[in-house]
Amino acid sequence: EVQLVESGGVVVQPGGSLRLSCAASGFTFDDYAMHWVRQAPGKGLEWVSLISWDGGSTYYADSVKGRFTISRDNSKNSLYLQMNSLRAEDTALYYCARVNSGYDDAFDIWGQGTMVTVSS
Amino acid sequence: SYELTQPSSVSVSPGQTARITCSGDVLAKKYARWFQQKPGQAPVLVIYKDSERPSGIPERFSGSSSGTTVTLTISGAQVEDEADYYCYSAADNNLVFGGGTKLTVL
Numbered sequence: 001e002v003q004l005v006e007s008g009g010v011v012v013q014p015g016g017s018l019r020l021s022c023a024a025s026g027f028t029f030d031d032y033a034m035h036w037v038r039q040a041p042g043k044g045l046e047w048v049s050l051i052s053w054d055g056g057s058t059y060y061a062d063s064v065k066g067r068f069t070i071s072r073d074n075s076k077n078s079l080y081l082q083m084n085s086l087r088a089e090d091t092a093l094y095y096c097a098r099v100n101s102g103y104d105d106a107f108d109i110w111g112q113g114t115m116v117t118v119s120s
Numbered sequence: 121s122y123e124l125t126q127p128s129s130v131s132v133s134p135g136q137t138a139r140i141t142c143s144g145d146v147l148a149k150k151y152a153r154w155f156q157q158k159p160g161q162a163p164v165l166v167i168y169k170d171s172e173r174p175s176g177i178p179e180r181f182s183g184s185s186s187g188t189t190v191t192l193t194i195s196g197a198q199v200e201d202e203a204d205y206y207c208y209s210a211a212d213n214n215l216v217f218g219g220g221t222k223l224t225v226l
Contacts, residue, residue, distance in 0.1 A: 035215070045155075045163070045206055047215035059213040095162060104169040105210070106153045110162035 002026035002109055004096050009114030016086050020114055022079035022096030027109075030054070030074035033099040035107065036081050038092035038116075048094070049081065064090075086118045122146040124207055124218035131224040138194040140221045142207030145188055150209045152190040154183060157220075158203045166205075167192060197225045 008020040022034070036048040049070040050059045058070050069082040079096050093115050097107035124144040132138045142152060151170050155163035165174050167183035170190055180195045194201055202225045207218040 044220040045157075045208070045217040047208075047217065050213065050215070061214065103165065103174055104151055104153075104172070106165055106168035106174075107155075107163070108165050108174065110164075112162055 004098065004109055004111035006094060006096055006111045006114035009094060009116045011117045011119060012086055013120050014087060014118055016118070017082070017084045018086065018116060020081040020083065020094055020096075020116070022081075022111060024077045024079065024098075027098075029072075029077040033105075034072065034079045035097045035099065036070060036079075037095045037097055037107075037110075038090075039095070039113070040089075040092040043092075046092070050099075051079070083116070086116075088118050090116060091118045092116060122209070122211055122214070122216045124152075124209065124216055126205075126207060126218040126221045128219070129222045129224065131226075132197050134199055134225055135196055138197045138201070138223055138225070140192045140194075140205050140207075140223065141189055142192070142218045143189045144209070144216070144218075146209050146211045146216065147185065147190055148188045150211050152183070152185065152207050152209050154192045155206045155208070156201075156203045157206065163206065194223070197223070199225050201225055 003025045005023045035050045051070045067085045071080045093113040095113045098109040100108035154167040157163040166181045170185040171183040182193045204220045206220045
């Protein structure tokens, strides 16, 4: 079964750091670019970051640029999001999602998300 | 920066046709995709490349495009189609989502 499972979400104080992980299974992980997308409680979806299949290219939303770092370890079938200088507005459910070139680079597989709460 | 605008809500009776629009200048140059999200669940891709349907998505879901507006159409909407629907597009290595539309079928 094709699956993405996020982990690492916790309650953290403003200014703190956190690393999220996304474990992939059921497909050849290094064939796919990957994204992080977040959803604040009761709000819509917001794109966070993109990484190419080999990790050679990364892109970020302006709201997280300079604070978040996306990375991947293809030998471990894992995607990561290092989050520094966290703010209250970073509170959200964080999803990892797979890009499928067969669907014009649309996200075709999403995880169930991991919740990050930034609060003192 | 790019913006995509959706109506906040659409309501239809079962069996009727639901239409959800998504507007933005980027759509004149880039394809749109549509997601369905039910409460407590991860999003599901229902349309890509403006009008293409992924495998496993019912034929009642269709998409169309005209200028800077794309439309998701659900023909013969069913109660199980009640969900939030989001459009999104990509440009300059940035992705932008619409604000989402709550579809009520009752």
